[in-house]
Amino acid sequence: MTVPQSLREHWEEGQELIIINMGDGILLKPKKIFSETRLDEVAGCLNYQGKVKTIEEMDQAIAQGIQKSWNQ
Numbered sequence: 204m205t206v207p208q209s210l211r212e213h214w215e216e217g218q219e220l221i222i223i224n225m226g227d228g229i230l231l232k233p234k235k236i237f238s239e240t241r242l243d244e245v246a247g248c249l250n251y252q253g254k255v256k257t258i259e260e261m262d263q264a265i266a267q268g269i270q271k272s273w274n275q
Contacts, residue, residue, distance in 0.1 A: 214233060218233055218234075219234040220233060220234060221233075221234050223269075230273075
């Protein structure tokens, strides 16, 4: 696949992309690089005490997160 120069000029060489199927086309987004973290910085999410989420609830939350990231 060839991406026109006018679209590539905002990306650095070696930029990783995320390809999202939109049904009637695709969306290319630069992959965001996460800063390095330690387990003790993120392990708090492992101590969840609330009601167990269903697969459908998790899928819906993921879809909402994706939609939010598209609109940024």
